[in-house]
Amino acid sequence: MSDTHAQTVPYVRDTMLSPQDPPSSQVGVTKWMRENLFDGWVSAVLTVLAVAAIGYAIVHLYPWFANSVWNADSLTQCREILDGATGACWAVIRVNWLQLIFGFYPPDLYWRPVLLFVLLFVAIAPILFPSVPRKVLWFSALYPFLAVWLLWGGSLWTILAVLAGFVIGYLVMVGTHKMGAVVSVGLTILVPVAYWYFLAGPLASGINSVVPIEVTPVASRDFGGFMISVVIGVAGIALSLPLGILLALGRQSNMLLIKWMSVIFIEFVRGVPLITLLFTASLLLNYFLPPGTNFDLILRVIIMVTLFATAYMAEVIRGGLAALPRGQYEAADALGLDYWKAQRLIIMPQALKISIPGIVNTFIGLFKDTTLVVFIGILDPIGRASAIRATSDWQGVYWELFIFIGAVFWIFCFGMSRYSMHLERRLKTDHR
Amino acid sequence: MKKTVFLSSLAVAALATGMASATTLEDVQARGTLNCGVSTGVNGFSAPDANGVWQGFDVAVCRAVAAAVLGDPMAVNFVPTTGQTRFTALASGEIDMLARNTTWTFSRDVDLGFTFVGVNYYDGQGFMVPRELGVSSATELEGATVCIQTGTTTELNLADFFRVNNMSYEPVPIETNAEAQQQYLAGACDVYTTDASGLAATRASFEAPGDHVILPEIISKEPLGPVVRHGDDQWADIGRWTLNALIAAEELGVTSANLEQMAAGTNNPEINRLLGSEGSLGEMLGLDAEWARRAIAAGGNYGEIFAATIGESTPIGLARGLNAQWTQGGLMYAPPFR
Numbered sequence: 062m063s064d065t066h067a068q069t070v071p072y073v074r075d076t077m078l079s080p081q082d083p084p085s086s087q088v089g090v091t092k093w094m095r096e097n098l099f100d101g102w103v104s105a106v107l108t109v110l111a112v113a114a115i116g117y118a119i120v121h122l123y124p125w126f127a128n129s130v131w132n133a134d135s136l137t138q139c140r141e142i143l144d145g146a147t148g149a150c151w152a153v154i155r156v157n158w159l160q161l162i163f164g165f166y167p168p169d170l171y172w173r174p175v176l177l178f179v180l181l182f183v184a185i186a187p188i189l190f191p192s193v194p195r196k197v198l199w200f201s202a203l204y205p206f207l208a209v210w211l212l213w214g215g216s217l218w219t220i221l222a223v224l225a226g227f228v229i230g231y232l233v234m235v236g237t238h239k240m241g242a243v244v245s246v247g248l249t250i251l252v253p254v255a256y257w258y259f260l261a262g263p264l265a266s267g268i269n270s271v272v273p274i275e276v277t278p279v280a281s282r283d284f285g286g287f288m289i290s291v292v293i294g295v296a297g298i299a300l301s302l303p304l305g306i307l308l309a310l311g312r313q314s315n316m317l318l319i320k321w322m323s324v325i326f327i328e329f330v331r332g333v334p335l336i337t338l339l340f341t342a343s344l345l346l347n348y349f350l351p352p353g354t355n356f357d358l359i360l361r362v363i364i365m366v367t368l369f370a371t372a373y374m375a376e377v378i379r380g381g382l383a384a385l386p387r388g389q390y391e392a393a394d395a396l397g398l399d400y401w402k403a404q405r406l407i408i409m410p411q412a413l414k415i416s417i418p419g420i421v422n423t424f425i426g427l428f429k430d431t432t433l434v435v436f437i438g439i440l441d442p443i444g445r446a447s448a449i450r451a452t453s454d455w456q457g458v459y460w461e462l463f464i465f466i467g468a469v470f471w472i473f474c475f476g477m478s479r480y481s482m483h484l485e486r487r488l489k490t491d492h493r
Numbered sequence: 494m495k496k497t498v499f500l501s502s503l504a505v506a507a508l509a510t511g512m513a514s515a516t517t518l519e520d521v522q523a524r525g526t527l528n529c530g531v532s533t534g535v536n537g538f539s540a541p542d543a544n545g546v547w548q549g550f551d552v553a554v555c556r557a558v559a560a561a562v563l564g565d566p567m568a569v570n571f572v573p574t575t576g577q578t579r580f581t582a583l584a585s586g587e588i589d590m591l592a593r594n595t596t597w598t599f600s601r602d603v604d605l606g607f608t609f610v611g612v613n614y615y616d617g618q619g620f621m622v623p624r625e626l627g628v629s630s631a632t633e634l635e636g637a638t639v640c641i642q643t644g645t646t647t648e649l650n651l652a653d654f655f656r657v658n659n660m661s662y663e664p665v666p667i668e669t670n671a672e673a674q675q676q677y678l679a680g681a682c683d684v685y686t687t688d689a690s691g692l693a694a695t696r697a698s699f700e701a702p703g704d705h706v707i708l709p710e711i712i713s714k715e716p717l718g719p720v721v722r723h724g725d726d727q728w729a730d731i732g733r734w735t736l737n738a739l740i741a742a743e744e745l746g747v748t749s750a751n752l753e754q755m756a757a758g759t760n761n762p763e764i765n766r767l768l769g770s771e772g773s774l775g776e777m778l779g780l781d782a783e784w785a786r787r788a789i790a791a792g793g794n795y796g797e798i799f800a801a802t803i804g805e806s807t808p809i810g811l812a813r814g815l816n817a818q819w820t821q822g823g824l825m826y827a828p829p830f831r
Contacts, residue, residue, distance in 0.1 A: 137808075140700055156543050157543055160543065164545070165545045340577070343581075344581040436577070437578055438533055438572070438573045438582075439573075440533065447534050447669065448533055448540055450534065451670075452536065453536055453694070453698070456671075456698035457699065459671065
């Protein structure tokens with residue numbers, strides 16, 4: 062620096078200014094509002110409109126919630142209590158909540174579904190969280206049998222006889238695995254099926270007549286409410302993932318027959334609305350089966366819902382498989398892994414991780430789709446709600462029931478969604 | 494995969510136990526319960542109460558048949574059916590009889606292969622309008638918007654009625670009664686039309702029933718009755734004569750209060766034949782002598798059932814009208830028990 066400026070600048074301040082507060086428009090609430098709510102006139106108009114809409118909703122909905130009536134035996138009583146004011150009549154939920162949850166399940170046996178619901182979390186814990194001891198997986202494997210036994214009741218021996226079929230299948234598989242894949246797989250499937258068909262029934266009833274271990278049987282038509290949604294939903298979810306994986310692999314298979322069967326199945330089922338499949342299950346099957354046969358309706362529905370979800374699941378997983386770089390397959394081959402080992406150790410862990418959002422999406426969709434069974438006369442929460450509204454006591458109640466049902470479904474679906482996000486974070490291995 | 498196998502093996506087991514080929518009566522007696530198809534919920538006719546026990550006018554018919562055949566009015570499995578599933582459920586044998594306010598029509602009786610065993614309620618399609626509209630007759634409904642449930646006979650009746658009277662209307666198609674109620678109250682339509690019994694039940698549930706009027710015109714015949722499968726005449730007879738027994742009991746003055754006393758024997762031979770102290774009518778049906786006595790004991794005679802489920806003392810408040818005994822100017826007319 063030359064000292065030119067020393068002569069040209071008439072005045073140089075030699076003390077610092079004391080720091081000032083920033084202008085009020087740049088700090089705190091004002092700044093936040095300026096940036097987020099009134100940033101330009103479009104934003105300002107939208108903000109005003111939104112506030113007006115929220116205000117309008119609150120003004121109109123608040124009294125409805127604030128005046129809620131919880132203790133009444135009928136809508137008429139609710140109206141008497143409200144005495145002309147608007148208000149929700151939640152008494153309909155308080156009076157009927159057991160019906161909404163269990164349907165016609167015998168009240169003295171409510172402990173069975175409740176116990177199963179609690180145990181469900183024990184059974185899925187080792188699948189959901191790696192910190193749970195692996196030994197609990199044995200319980201997870203047995204859980205479906207326990208669930209069928211406790212839900213439908215009847216003899217424990219029937220369930221054990223069916224379970225024994227899997228042990229037989231396993232023993233056959235171990236015993237025959239040196240005889241070549243086709244023979245081994247064929248026998249592993251045929252022997253247990255033959256056993257189930259011919260032996261399991263007489264065996265179970267035989268043992269049961271000697272050592273009866275029975276709980277009160279409950280017919281399928283007594284199931285209802287959220288119980289049926291959860292039963293169908295959980296069974297569908299548990300079955301559709303493994304079946305979907307198999308179908309996705311089948312669709313990518315080099316074996317033409319398997320490939321085309323998978324493609325036809327997926328495209329057919331995806332091309333048909335679920336409601337059509339449900340009607341088929343409840344109506345058409347009755348015509349195909351011999352008269353007088355009693356093929357359990359809930360079982361039929363579970364099968365149809367599972368098939369439906371399986372087709373979607375297969376496509377979701379195929380998306381995950383397609384996203385894997387070719388190098389992963391080649392690396393697996395280079396390690397000398399056979400097909401199943403490569404799938405199990407290299408391909409599937411990665412493909413499934415990629416597919417998690419899609420898989421959970423399908424699960425949530427499936428769970429919500431269970432309400433469609435109302436159209437075939439199963440009294441799920443929606444159907445039970447209509448039946449409640451059909452009584453003289455509660456005819457005219459509308460929003461309360463739907464809000465309650467919606468809230469319960471939301472809790473389930475939101476739970477699944479949060480878990481999937483947790484899972485994605487846990488499995489995140491990249492460094493993005 | 495294995496789980497599916499497991500489930501299908503269960504199915505096979507269920508299939509094997511469900512095999513049966515006897516007559517419906519033998520099936521029902523062997524099973525010990527009557528499978529009765531009802532609606533998924535129609536106020537007053539069939540709906541489960543807060544304890545999950547089915548109640549209603551149609552339900553009472555099921556209970557009477559169960560009492561006659563099995564001796565226990567509670568030995569009924571109620572199978573909820575929708576408008577679409579009801580006939581298949583009956584045809585496939587899933588239910589033994591259908592008591593689901595089903596209109597007796599030619600094609601259902603003849604073409605679908607069912608037998609209507611009688612009429613337990615004579616209904617007809619009516620209109621409900623808000624009182625402030627100032628309409629007093631259905632012929633003044635020119636240009637009205639009409640809430641109507643789709644896929645029912647009421648839809649066709651409506652079209653016929655407006656065409657015959659040379660009027661125009663605008664339909665608002667709606668799926669269920671509950672939804673129709675909301676739409677009507679919200680003002681989405683001027684008129685709500687469905688069976689008159691349904692209108693009365695719906696109006697009874699309104700906050701201010703007095704603000705709505707049901708117009709006097711009834712534009713269709715809807716004879717509602719229990720249905721059984723074609724081809725098992727014995728079972729049809731049981732259904733028909735159980736219903737007739739309830740109707741005849743009212744005509745003959747047999748009520749649940751004086752039933753025991755009358756069953757001991759009266760000086761009216763028809764009552765004696767009905768209640769089994771004389772003759773062998775029950776035997777001819779393949780039942781025992783006291784079948785009708787049990788059927789009446791289940792819920793009272795026809796008039797008592799009517800009064801308890803949908804009659805004027807209930808919130809639904811239906812007058813007997815066409816459903817009064819023939820001696821009272823109605824259509825309820827049971828053939829003689831002889």
